[in-house]
Amino acid sequence: MNGLGFRQANSWLHTWSGLLLGWLLYAIFVTGALSFFRDEISFWMQPTQHASVAHADAPQRAVDAMQAMAPDASLWSITLPGPRNPTTQVRWFEQGERRSKFGGQSVVLDGTTAQPLQVRESRGGDFLYRFHFELYGMPRLAARWIVGIATMMMLVAIISGVITHKKIFVDFFTFRPRKGQRSWMDVHNALAVLALPFHFMITYSGLLLLMFMLMPWGVDGAYGGDRQAFFSERGNRAAASAPAPSTDKVPADLIAVTPLVRQAQAMWPSGVEQITVTDPGTSHAVIELRERGAGSLLDRGRSERLLFNGASGAPLESPDAAKPDAFSAIYNVFSSLHLLRFADTWLRWLFFIGGVLGSAMVASGMVLWVVKRLPQRRKQGSHLGHRVVEGLNVAGIAGLPVAIGAYFWANRLLPVSMQARADWEIKAFFLAWAACLVHAWLRPHRKAWKEQLGILSLLLALLPAYDLLHGGGGLLAALTRGSWVAAGMDITLLAFAALSAAGVWFLRSDRAKTSKRPAAASEGMEGVSP
Amino acid sequence: MIWTSLALEFCGLTLLALAMERHHEQVFGDRPARVGPAVLKAAGWLLLILATLPPIARYGPSIGLAVWVGELTIAALAVMLLHTYSPRLIPPLLAAAAFSTPALALIVG
Numbered sequence: 058m059n060g061l062g063f064r065q066a067n068s069w070l071h072t073w074s075g076l077l078l079g080w081l082l083y084a085i086f087v088t089g090a091l092s093f094f095r096d097e098i099s100f101w102m103q104p105t106q107h108a109s110v111a112h113a114d115a116p117q118r119a120v121d122a123m124q125a126m127a128p129d130a131s132l133w134s135i136t137l138p139g140p141r142n143p144t145t146q147v148r149w150f151e152q153g154e155r156r157s158k159f160g161g162q163s164v165v166l167d168g169t170t171a172q173p174l175q176v177r178e179s180r181g182g183d184f185l186y187r188f189h190f191e192l193y194g195m196p197r198l199a200a201r202w203i204v205g206i207a208t209m210m211m212l213v214a215i216i217s218g219v220i221t222h223k224k225i226f227v228d229f230f231t232f233r234p235r236k237g238q239r240s241w242m243d244v245h246n247a248l249a250v251l252a253l254p255f256h257f258m259i260t261y262s263g264l265l266l267l268m269f270m271l272m273p274w275g276v277d278g279a280y281g282g283d284r285q286a287f288f289s290e291r292g293n294r295a296a297a298s299a300p301a302p303s304t305d306k307v308p309a310d311l312i313a314v315t316p317l318v319r320q321a322q323a324m325w326p327s328g329v330e331q332i333t334v335t336d337p338g339t340s341h342a343v344i345e346l347r348e349r350g351a352g353s354l355l356d357r358g359r360s361e362r363l364l365f366n367g368a369s370g371a372p373l374e375s376p377d378a379a380k381p382d383a384f385s386a387i388y389n390v391f392s393s394l395h396l397l398r399f400a401d402t403w404l405r406w407l408f409f410i411g412g413v414l415g416s417a418m419v420a421s422g423m424v425l426w427v428v429k430r431l432p433q434r435r436k437q438g439s440h441l442g443h444r445v446v447e448g449l450n451v452a453g454i455a456g457l458p459v460a461i462g463a464y465f466w467a468n469r470l471l472p473v474s475m476q477a478r479a480d481w482e483i484k485a486f487f488l489a490w491a492a493c494l495v496h497a498w499l500r501p502h503r504k505a506w507k508e509q510l511g512i513l514s515l516l517l518a519l520l521p522a523y524d525l526l527h528g529g530g531g532l533l534a535a536l537t538r539g540s541w542v543a544a545g546m547d548i549t550l551l552a553f554a555a556l557s558a559a560g561v562w563f564l565r566s567d568r569a570k571t572s573k574r575p576a577a578a579s580e581g582m583e584g585v586s587p
Numbered sequence: 588m589i590w591t592s593l594a595l596e597f598c599g600l601t602l603l604a605l606a607m608e609r610h611h612e613q614v615f616g617d618r619p620a621r622v623g624p625a626v627l628k629a630a631g632w633l634l635l636i637l638a639t640l641p642p643i644a645r646y647g648p649s650i651g652l653a654v655w656v657g658e659l660t661i662a663a664l665a666v667m668l669l670h671t672y673s674p675r676l677i678p679p680l681l682a683a684a685a686f687s688t689p690a691l692a693l694i695v696g
Contacts, residue, residue, distance in 0.1 A: 230604045230667045251663040254656045354649035394653060403589055404650065407657030414660065 064221060071217040075422050076446070078207045080453035082214075083419045085204060087457055088189040089259070090412025092182065093397055093405050094546075096141040099181030101546040102468045103165070106176070108529060110538060111138030111168040116332060117315045118171035119145045124311070126164070126173075128338055132156055135332040138168040139349060140402065141542060145171065178478040179468055184486075185461070190267070193483070198270070205267040211260045219253070222246055241425045248418035255411035256418070262395035265388060309340040309368040317370065321346045321363050327401075330360070334367060342367025350399040354390040420454045448497040448505075455509035456493030458557070462516030463489030465550075469523060503564060510560040518554035521547040592641040592655065594684040596662035599634030601681050602627045604666055613674040635659075 061069065091098065100106060112118070119135045127133065130149040138145055145168055150161040165174045180187075187193070192200040219225065229250065232243045249256065314332060321329050330349035336342050344367045348360035364373035393399060397408055427447055434443050467485035471478055497505045524531030524547065535544035604610040606627035611620055642658070643651035669677055 227607070227609075230600075230607070230610055230663070230670055232667055232671045234671060247664075247667060251667070252660045255660060354653070390649060399650070404646075404654050404657065407654060407661070411657060411660060 064223070067217040067220040071214055071221050072426065074210045074217070075214050075419075076426055078210045079419055079423045079426075080449055081203070081207050082211055083416055083423070083453055084457055085189060085207060086412060086416040086419055087461075088185045089263075090409055090416060091461070092186040092189050093409045093412065095182035095186045097182070097542050097546060098185065099179075099183065100142050100144075100542055102179045102181040102465070103174075103176050104469075104524065104529065105174050106142075106144050106165060107535065107540065107543045108538070109138070109144045109168040109174065110540065111143045114315070115145055115168055115171070116318045116329070117313060118169075119147060119166060120311065120314050120332070120334070122166055122171040122173075123147060123149065123334075123337070127162070130337065131335070132161075133332075133334040133337055134161075135334075137329060137331065139328075139330060143168045143540065143542065144174065175473075177468075177473045178475075179482055180479045184464070184483055190263075193487075201267060201270055205264070205271045208260055208263045208267065212264060215249075215253075215256055215260060218249060222250070225250055238425070238428050241421060241428050245418060245421040245425050248414050248421060252411050252414045252418070255408070256415055258391070258394055259411070259415065262391035265391050266395055306336065306339040306341050308338060309342065311337055311342055311344075311367050312370040314344060317344060317346060317363075317365055321348070324363075325349070325361065337367065340368050343373065350401075354393050354399070423450050423454065447502045448494070451497035451502070451505045451509055452490070452494040455506060455513060455557075456490055456497065458553070459493050459509055459513045459516065460486045460490035462513060462520070465520055466516060469520070469527075507561055507564045510557045510564070514554045514557040514561065516554075517550045517557070520550050589641075589658075591688050592638045593658050593662060594688045595634050595638035595641075596655075596659055597665060597684050598681060598688075599631045599638060600659075600662050600666045601677060602631035602634065604670060606631065610670050610674075613670050614677050 115138050116135070119137070120133075123130075123133045123135065126147075127149040129152065131152045131154065132150045134148045136146040145166040146163065147166060148161050148163040150156050154161060165176055166172065167174055184193075190201060190204050191197050192203065222228075225246075228243070228246060232240075232247055234240050311334065318329055318332075325348045327349040329346050331347040333345040333347070334342060335345075344365045346363045346365075348362070350360065365371065366373060397405060400408070423446075427443070427450060430443060434440060464482055464486040467482040471481055471485075475481065493509055496509065500508065521532050525533065532544055532547040535541075535547070605614065605620075606624040608624075611624075638658075639652065639655045642654040645651065646654055669680070
């Protein structure tokens with residue numbers, strides 16, 4: 058590296074850090090963008106729930122259903138229908154059973170009738186969400202380390218990219234199509250610069266979220282190794298309390314929840330998300346209402362709660378929210394921007410678009426690496442390293458969405474009663490991805506791109522078509538019901554099918570033009586190494 | 588509400604682009620500029636700042652600014668693609684967007 062100027066050194070750093078981790082970063086970006094719609098994807102992957110419509114009486118009907126299903130439970134947790142899922146999800150714990158987030162018994166109820174709905178075994182959007190930061194099939198800690206290091210490199214690539222990009226303001230609105238390498242450079246720059254605040258925020262906050270795991274020494278020192286205590290303090294929540302001893306409990310009817318919900322709705326603009334009832338059916342019953350979302354990033358979207366005596370309806374003292382200190386406020390802003398639990402539909406879409414642009418930015422950078430070296434390869438003949446990057450580009454960039462398409466298809470086609478069904482959905486994902494890798498290696502580069510994008514387009518476009526015939530009316534039924542959660546997924550699938558079809562069309566028509574302009578320009582980016 | 592801030596951002600970014608020689612030429616050819624680049628720049632920035640108001644009014648400052656930044660990306664992409672593929676559409680779209688904002692602001696808010 059000796060003799061390189063500052064900008065050239067950064068260019069070198071940008072190129073090689075990008076190449077080394079580009080495919081992984083692309084996968085993290087794609088699954089991360091989809092994770093903004095984790096609940097919606099999970100809902101879409103349960104077609105028996107699509108006909109559910111939220112009803113104003115859902116809270117009371119759910120409580121009545123719980124009284125019939127689990128009268129002797131120690132705790133009921135009822136997640137009410139919301140804008141992201143029009144069903145009611147209930148969970149309960151038997152007497153003496155340990156209360157954990159995923160334990161107990163859980164059932165999904167129709168949002169109107171409160172009748173239990175049959176669900177198929179599927180990981181839904183959770184698989185993509187977990188893959189985003191824990192990959193798959195490896196120890197969690199190791200995977201988080203890998204993702205953390207990739208995130209660090211992403212931050213390095215963003216900073217070195219900005220330094221390398223000489224004319225960031227002059228070229229701000231510039232895109233010069235049909236100029237081969239120059240155009241790829243413009244695409245890469247535009248995708249990076251126009252969404253730069255998003256890219257920086259999402260990378261930095263991702264790093265913050267992994268920070269306590271990658272560098273736990275400060276916390277471990279202060280809290281004597283009890284990291285859970287630290288997070289409890291951060292989140293201002295006590296560790297899960299054990300069930301209270303059952304002394305002088307007498308049977309008592311639970312009061313109607315509708316007036317309580319009305320009272321809470323008057324205070325909270327986005328309404329009630331969850332009702333928790335401890336010791337239902339006894340004189341000790343406590344009804345807790347939790348607010349949906351929150352109005353500020355500073356408190357990490359922590360929602361307010363209201364407590365009532367379940368037998369008399371008298372309000373109990375509610376836990377009050379502490380004011381966050383400066384460090385907490387900053388950590389809260391970034392982590393809640395990343396997790397986006399508070400967001401409404403519009404912000405969720407804006408972030409999804411940001412994530413898609415980020416994926417495309419990483420992808421265009423990888424393509425640029427290949428395009429830049431094409432003239433040299435033409436002169437000197439093929440080269441194993443170059444061929445490997447070409448193959449990995451196709452399988453990484455086009456193959457991953459194909460694998461996601463296969464995952465969705467497996468969700469629809471595998472028999473509902475199949476053993477280990479959820480695992481087979483995931484196996485379909487990896488089998489399809491592996492097939493894409495083999496295909497990319499066997500086929501000529503341009504053909505491989507075209508064929509995989511073509512398959513992707515078909516996979517995505519035919520999913521809504523399949524649902525139209527077999528999924529209870531699919532998109533049309535969802536639109537007539539006004540059920541935008543299910544309809545939105547189908548429309549998005551069609552939009553991405555159109556995008557990948559456009560990619561196929563681009564590869565067909567552009568053949569003559571791109572190959573004629575070999576060494577057009579390294580104006581914008583100088584002296585990228587070999 | 589969403590449209591008002593998006594339209595304001597579109598107008599602001601278009602003015603900032605027109606303040607640059609390259610893009611002014613794409614849109615108006617070699618006709619001389621009637622308004623100086625300094626004025627266009629100042630007006631562009633002013634509109635971008637104004638565009639923060641609707642999302643802040645709706646979401647509060649912290650989430651509102653995040654929404655503003657996200658919308659800025661979409662508006663900037665639109666401005667860039669229009670300059671590349673149909674620069675002639677820019678004056679009428681600019682006028683339409685500018686006209687739609689006060690009308691909409693009155694109706695919605």
